[in-house]
Amino acid sequence: MSRDTSSWEQYHIDLEQNGNALLWPDEFVIRFLYGVVQRRGQHRLLEIGCGAGRHVLLFARAGLEVVGTDITRSALDFTRRRLEQEGVGGVILEQASAEELPFPDASFDAVLAWRFLHVLDREQAERAVAEMERVLRPGGSLMVGTRSPRSTTHELICEGRGADRDFDYRSGQLSERALKEIYYTRDELEALFSRFKDVEIEHMEWTRQNGTFNVAYWSLTATK
């Protein structure tokens, strides 16, 4: 494991202790499952960066053969306990870096990488995208979520604010880690995924604090 994962360990422990872990699947991912993966009759799915396991659970319940990876052990432990509690078996969970997936070429019908690409630097992201392509079968489906520049955090960084602040997830104040996040433009995303076909990019955003703080993501789907 090349990267320091301790801040992510703490992140997941904090989320869990505050009862704040993301427990329910995102509606975009639900659409990917029913509108793409199942429609194409795809069965074997890899989620890279599965976090607290909300999507692993969704896919397993839908009858897919699911493998989840995360660089964070505490996230995988949380997911494992949750799968047990819900009585869902058969999911394989592995601690792994997105830049070096421990799976053979062309071993998955579908890959989900939901909202973690922005925490990698640009070179790491390129390696991670190459890995997504490598483990997908030809014709396989991809879905990726990553932060967009319409995020208020991006504006704060552009204005040079936030550098000396502590991390506060709720207020959206920036940690050192948050300052390193990458906000890809649509063009940059298209370039990053140029080896895929049928690339479609949707944008989503929502606010906090009575409309004053914007959170914004891209959702990209593509076919190998």
Added chain:
Amino acid sequence: MTSPGRFYDALYAKTVKRWPHENVVGFIERNREALRGRPVLDNGCGAGRHSIYMAQRGIRALGIDVPRVAIQHARVWAEREAPSACFLVADSAALPLSDASMAGLISWEAMYYGDDKHVRRCVREALRVLQPGAPFLLLLKSKQDFRFERFERVSANTCASEQGLMMSCFDRDELAELLRPGAVEVAIETLAHSLHDGRDMVWNFSITGHKERGS
């Protein structure tokens, strides 16, 4: 108002939303202590995903909606997974509930259908049935939604699809005004996403607040 029967029959034959929305989950979890064991109205419950979620979290969920097919679906689903959830065919603009009878209310992706008079009546009805201080969560549509631009405009706040389905949209100030009589601590959050490779924006407001205390 358009008779929604056929539209909904087709909709529920095609898709059923199975998982609760993140915003609803957040609202329920934030208010869980206050709502546990107490009646919460799921106004426009559709196939029942949020009523079932609430019932599983120890809340006395009552789901109402107009299409019979939705209520039938919700009852069958609840029988298997959350038998305490109740469902009724009822109209949001004329709720069959007494004043101040509900400890909380959600209305997710439901209340914007109809002309603006209808939507205003629904909001008034929602506030009428809430107990003083009770929390609510509403999803209403923004004028920035692509349908508001594209559909035929039938009034300042209302558009109609080719099939005649009416939808009302508001801006932030109009919403604040709409809720001012009767609601306090109102927070209006954007909730938007694109469709068709970024060409069209679905633009909603997710609104939380409390019924005025002592009204």
